[in-house]
Amino acid sequence: MRILMVTLCLWITTVTSQTNENTQTLINAIFTNYSSKVRPVxxxxxxxxxxxxxxxxxxxDVDEVKEKLVTTGYLSLTWTDELLRWTPADYNDTVIIFIPQNDIWKPDLVLKNGFKKFEELGGTFYYLSVFHDGTVIWLPFNVFESRCSMDITYFPFDTQTCDIKFVTWSHYVEQIDIQKSSDGIQFYEYEQNSVWDLIDTSSGIQKEQRESQVKFTLKLRRKPLYYVMNIxxxxxFLGYLxxxxxxxxxxxxxKMSFSVTVFLSFAVFLTIISTLLPTSSENTPIIAKYLIIQLIYGVIALIISAFQLRLHHRNEAEEIPTFWIKVVQLQRxxxxKRTRKVDALETNLNEKVAKTEENGPDVVVGWNHVASSIDFxxxxxxxxxxxxxxxxxFSVSAAS
Incomplete structure (x- = not known):
């Protein structure tokens, strides 16, 4: 469309030579008894x-907390104004004129799912292209802030689908019938986002309760490399440490000092990365649940380490329960490894001797062996x- 307009303008410039008197005469003629308040049919x-x-x-920007999508672009609106038509031959072959936005009728199209209050598209400095057959082209440029329901369950491997909806606020579908252009969503000097990839686009027409609206859909996929490296x-690594x-x-x-140090490191790291994780009360990211699991592992490791120290420093004269003896035997x-006989007199330890059918000979079992089995x-x-x-x-997250 834009290429056709440029070619047409160049052809007009080189073939014909309209004067300002021609354009002024044309404007005076077609705008006689014309009202921008009347639908031009x-x-x-x-x-x-x-x-x-x-x-x-x-x-x-894609704000997961506020569920807001911010895009920059412009709409291409085309309609036929039956009250603005003329014969080019009568005006020195003038086929196109440019009229200020507020001087002719235009549709009251607004962003339906926007964050800000309804605002008029374009501005007083915008000019509309009017062709001799009544075709009007309006190209309002804007920064659109639209609502977008987001699911961050699979963060940072998530994919979001956001809609940008436009509707004629005062007119019903019987008065203005929005039609999806064959062009749909196109790109104008498009710049890639550093966090999101645009993987698909689509457009469609919705007619609900006599409303005529058009919906443009953007499918976005987050680039996970930054979060993989930093979260x-x-x-x-801390989990395996x-x-x-x-x-x-x-x-x-x-043992205890190492366990406490790792746990504190994990807690400090959690406070740092909490600022990087998107917050939502409706759906918690799987990675956040994974962090909680690792924190629980750290608490359990602390408890087990404390319990081990308690067992290790028990009096060797205390009787070892049969359960712990079986645990040690299973670990061996x-x-x-085959157990070896140990002479109680040589070691000067009161270790309990357990006889089992599996090992046959006497097996020496002490509290230090119990602690070692727990470690194993x-x-x-x-x-x-x-x-x-x-x-x-991470398989479930990446597969999403």
Missing amino acids: INQEQPLPLDVSFYLSSIN ILPVV NILVFVIPVDAGE KLRC FAFWTFMITNILITVVV
Whole structure:
């Protein structure tokens, strides 16, 4: 359309030579008894077809908290004004004139799902193109702030679908019939957004309760690299670092301090990344739930470490329950190690001797062995469950 207009204007400039008197005479002739308050159709019982296209320049902002989409672009509105027609030959082959926006009739099109109050499109400095057959082209440029319901469950691998709806506020569909242009959504010097990719666009006409409205749909996909590098990887690494507390021997004396340090590091990191996570009371991101799980893991690791220290420093003379003896035996079987006899006199420890059918000979079991078995089972339990949860969480998020 724009290329056709430019070509037509160049052709007019080179072939004909209209003067200001020609244009002034034309304007005086067609605007005699013309009123911008009257819908420009001869038969007022007939609807006025209105062709609407949207030219997108940029996606300025996507606010998940306010559920707001901010875009820049302009509308291309085309209709036929039956009261503004003339014969070009009568006016030195003048086929097009430019009229200020407020001097002729124009549709009262407004952004239906906007954040701000209803405002008139365009401005007093806008000129409309009027052709000799009555075709009028209006190109109002604006920054559109529209509401958009957002689902951040799969953040930062989420995809959002936002609608930009325009409606004729005062006229019914019987008076102005909005028609979707074949162009739909086009791009005008489009600039890529640093956070969102525009993966699909569509447009459609909706006629509800005698309203005539056009809907332009943008499908956006978040670019996850920044969040992967600054949120996901540090959280995953801290989660596995927390498991290493079960590798440190109880005798080293650093078990609790290491566990507390990792837990505090995790808590501090959570306060930092909370500003990067979108907040919503309706749907919580899966990554936020994953952070809570890692925090719970840290609390459980602290409890287990404290319990281990308590068992490790128990009096060796205290009787070891059968349950703990079976735990130690199972740990030794899993580690494929054979127990060896230990002479109580040589070690000067009152260790309990447990006889089992599986091991046959006497097996020496002490509280230090119980603590070591707890480390063994806790390490592998935490490791396996953490791997499974991590794979499931991010596979589901990425697959969305």
